Amino acid sequence: MTPTEAIASVPTDLFIAGSWRTAGRTMAVENPATGEVLTQVADADPDEAMAALDAAAAAQADWARTPARTRSEILYRAFELLHAEVDRLALIMTLEMGKPLAESKGEIAYAAEFFRWFAEEAVRIDGGHMRAPAGGARFLISKQPVGPCVLITPWNFPMAMGTRKIGPAIAAGCTSVIKPAEATPLSTLALAEILQRAGLPDGVVNVVTTSRADDAMSPLILDPRSRKLSFTGSTGVGKHLLQLAAQTVMRTSMELGGNAPLIVFDDADMDTAVAGTIAAKLRNIGQACTAANRIFVHASVAEEFTRRITEEMASRRMGSGLEEGVTIGPLIDDKAVEKVNGLVRSAADGGARVLLGGVPEPGPGHFFPATVVTDVPEGAELGSTEIFGPVAAISTFTDEDDVIARANNTPHGLVSYVFTESLRRGLRVSDALETGMVGLNQGVVSNPAAPFGGMKESGLGREGGLTGIEEFLDTKYIGIAD
Structure with missing residues (x-):
C-alpha cells in the first residue's frame, strides 16, 4: 500500500x-x-x-x-x-x-x-x-x-x-x-x-x-x-x-507530564544500562512522558557510560520514518524543535558540554538530531522541564541518598529508572523514589497488564x-x- x-x-x-x-x-x-x-x-x-x-x-x-x-x-x-x-x-x-x-x-x-x-x-x-x-x-x-x-x-x-x-x-x-x-x-x-x-x-x-x-x-x-x-x-x-x-x-x-530520572550506579551492568538508557531516551524520538529526562551516573563509571551512550546516539540515522534504517524521525512540529533547541542552548550557556548534536536540522520537516549533553548544571531548565526530544542530559553523583533527593526534586512523579546489580539496593532505591512506576534494570515499563500512572503532578x-x-x-x- x-x-x-x-x-x-x-x-x-x-x-x-x-x-x-x-x-x-x-x-x-x-x-x-x-x-x-x-x-x-x-x-x-x-x-x-x-x-x-x-x-x-x-x-x-x-x-x-x-x-x-x-x-x-x-x-x-x-x-x-x-x-x-x-x-x-x-x-x-x-x-x-x-x-x-x-x-x-x-x-x-x-x-x-x-x-x-x-x-x-x-x-x-x-x-x-x-x-x-x-x-x-x-x-x-x-x-x-x-x-x-x-x-x-x-x-x-x-x-x-x-x-x-x-x-x-x-x-x-x-x-x-x-x-x-x-x-x-x-x-x-x-x-x-x-x-x-x-x-x-x-x-x-x-x-x-x-x-x-x-x-x-x-x-x-x-x-x-x-x-x-x-x-x-x-x-x-x-x-x-x-x-x-x-x-x-x-x-x-x-x-x-513526567520528568523521569534514570540512575546508573557504580555496580550496574554497563551493557544493560546503556541499552536500557537508549530505550528509555529514544523511544518515540524522545517524545514520551516516560522518556528518561535526567540521567544521573555514578562518577566512577560516568566516563565509560557517556562514551558508550554517545557512540550509540551517533549511530542512529535521522530522517523520514518511512526510510529504511531510520531510528530518529521528526519532532511533531516547529514549536517542539524550538523548545528542544532552547533547552540545549540554555544549558550550554550555563556551562554544560554538548558532546553530540545540539543543532536543529534545516527544513523541510521538523528534525532535531540525537544529542548528548554532559555536566548539566543544577537548576538548568534542561533538568527541570520535560524535554520531549532525543536529548540525553547527563549528570554525575557519588552518594545514594543525594541522588535520590535530586531525583525526587521535581513536582512530577511518573516513572524512574534504576540500574544496579544489587537487588537490595535496587529495591531500596525503588521504594524511595517518588514515582508511580520504576524500571529496575529495564528502560521500558509500559505493559497493558501493568498499572500505568504517576504520583504528584504526574x-x-x-x-x-x-x-x-x-x-x-x-x-x-x-x-x-x-
Missing part, C-alpha cells in the same frame, strides 16, 4: 452514533517529516461535539445491559483486526506523527494488547457478598459502569492511547466520546472504523476531531450526563480539566492492569435485611 492509498483509506468525518458526519469546517493534517498536508479532517464546533455526547448518552443504557461476553468478543475481534491491518495502520501513524515505521508497527501491536487484555477483564467484573458483623442483614456488592465517558488522547502515541482508554470503557459497559489530538487524528478515525467492523453498536464510541479543543470539549465535561473524564497530556491542561470536572464531581483519570488513577477497568466502574452496595 502506498502512502497516498493509506491516507485515502481513513474516514475524515466525525463519527457519531455509528455514522460518518461532515462538519461545518475542516482542518489540515500535516506530515511532520515534510511539512506537507496529508489530508483535511472534520473540525468540530461545540454543537457538533455535543451531538456526540447525545449519541453516547442515548446508547448508554442498552450498552450497560449488554452481556459481558458480548463486549469481550467485540474487543477481541478488534484486537484481531488491528493485527490483520498492522501495515496499513503503521503507515498512517508514521505519516501523521513521524515515528519510524518499525516503531509504528510496534505501537499497533501494543495498542491491540489493550483490547485483548480488557476483553479478558470484561468477563471478570465481580462484586461480593457478606453478612453484617452485627447480624440482621446481608451486604451485596456490585460493580456498574460509571456511564458516558469523555476521553482525550495525545499525539505521541495516537493508537495506543486510544485503545488504553476505549478498551476498559467498552469492557466496563461505558459509552464514550473520544477526542484525539489535533495533530494526529487519523489513527483514531481508523480505529473507530475498525471498531465498527468488529460489531460495536452505534453510539458506543464516538469520535470528535477538532482544532478548538477547549470550546468543543468543555461543554461536554460540564454536562451532567458525562460521568467520567480520562485525559493524557500536559500537566497544565490536566489541571484546567480537573477544575472543570470538579464542577460536576466527575470521575477523572489523569496521565500527565496524574491521578491508573490505566491498564487489574486496576484499569476499575476506573470505569462504580461500586454499589445493597443492604438486605435478614
